[in-house]
Amino acid sequence: MTGVDDLNFGADGLIPVVTQDARTGAVLMQAYADRAAIERTLSTREATYWSRSRAEQWVKGATSGHTQHVVDVQLDCDGDSVLYRVEQTGSACHTGEYSCFHRPLLDTDPPAAGLDGxxxxxxxxxxxxxxxxxxxxxxxxxxxxxxxxxxxxxxxxxxxxxxxxxxxxxxxxxxxxxxxxxxxxxxxxxxxxxxxxxxxxxxxxxxxxxxxxxxxxx
Structure with missing residues (x-):
């Protein structure tokens, strides 16, 4: 069974966390977590991160109400990145957008014909x-x-x-x-x-x- 000991934290004690909407598959945000934040996430199922700017642990939605209930946590093949799959309440981005990833760098291809996708x-x-x-x-x-x-x-x-x-x-x-x-x-x-x-x-x-x-x- 994979556990927290299998995570490869960086020299700063942090590991990147990608957060995905479990219902839609959309990538919502990317943040960082220390060991304590990961452990809290696993025990409470509340998405918990480490704020590098404030140098403190934070629980998503604690002040905004835009909470993330964690349904799954996955570790990547190298152990140096974590995926939170969550049920998002409200918007994930501080700008009010549903996802932090809302600024395209490429023109999107036109949808394929038919129902596929x-x-x-x-x-x-x-x-x-x-x-x-x-x-x-x-x-x-x-x-x-x-x-x-x-x-x-x-x-x-x-x-x-x-x-x-x-x-x-x-x-x-x-x-x-x-x-x-x-x-x-x-x-x-x-x-x-x-x-x-x-x-x-x-x-x-x-x-x-x-x-x-x-x-x-x-």
């Missing part, structure tokens, strides 16, 4: 807005209505999908299916289920000759 990006945007609840955001308004409002929207959109499919209206079916997927992703984000969790279930149902239906799985 699209659902993850939409889910990430939903999760970010659930964390920050920006004013006038549809996500914030829907969240304020509670989970029952989200479930009602899923039911409504599913009915629209059925109607469009029944009428063989391709354009309308694509539009209504997109609306249904958005609200389904919203429900997943509210409950803390990621697209990766859903993918794992589907992958478990894949057989050699094709995808098994729910009743055939297992």
């Amino acid at each position: 699209t659902l993850e990006r939409v889910y990430g945007t939903i999760a970010e807005r659930l964390a920050t609840l920006p004013e006038n955001s549809y996500v914030a308004r829907l969240h304020a209505g509670g989970i029952d409002r989200v479930l009602k929207k899923i039911s409504e959109e599913a009915g629209e999908v059925l109607l469009a499919a029944k009428n063989a209206d391709r354009e309308e079916l694509a539009t209504e299916a997109a609306d249904l997927m958005f609200h389904l992703l919203f429900a997943l984000a509210e409950v803390g289920v990621s697209p990766g969790d859903v993918a794992a279930v589907l992958q478990g149902r894949e057989g050699r000759t094709g995808l098994k239906g729910p009743k055939e799985a297992g």
Whole structure:
């Protein structure tokens, strides 16, 4: 079993910590921790770091309320870097941004055709807005209505999908299916289920000759 003794702290007694949103996979921030901060994180599951500027230990969100509940801690192959996987409340960056990494140095490539990666990006945007609840955001308004409002929207959109499919209206079916997927992703984000969790279930149902239906799985 890997333990704190396996960490290779620098000459200053610190080790870099990369913090990742466990729901979306987004990298939130990078900081440092000393041995005591790592030990406190492991025992309390509150993300704890060492401030080099203040020369003191600090718990993320202790003053801002933007806390990080740690669900997993991983050590890299060389033992000189640590990964915190967290459930973020509010924004991770002191600027109010969801992630500290919000200043691109490269133009992003256009999204690939098809759904590959699209659902993850939409889910990430939903999760970010659930964390920050920006004013006038549809996500914030829907969240304020509670989970029952989200479930009602899923039911409504599913009915629209059925109607469009029944009428063989391709354009309308694509539009209504997109609306249904958005609200389904919203429900997943509210409950803390990621697209990766859903993918794992589907992958478990894949057989050699094709995808098994729910009743055939297992």
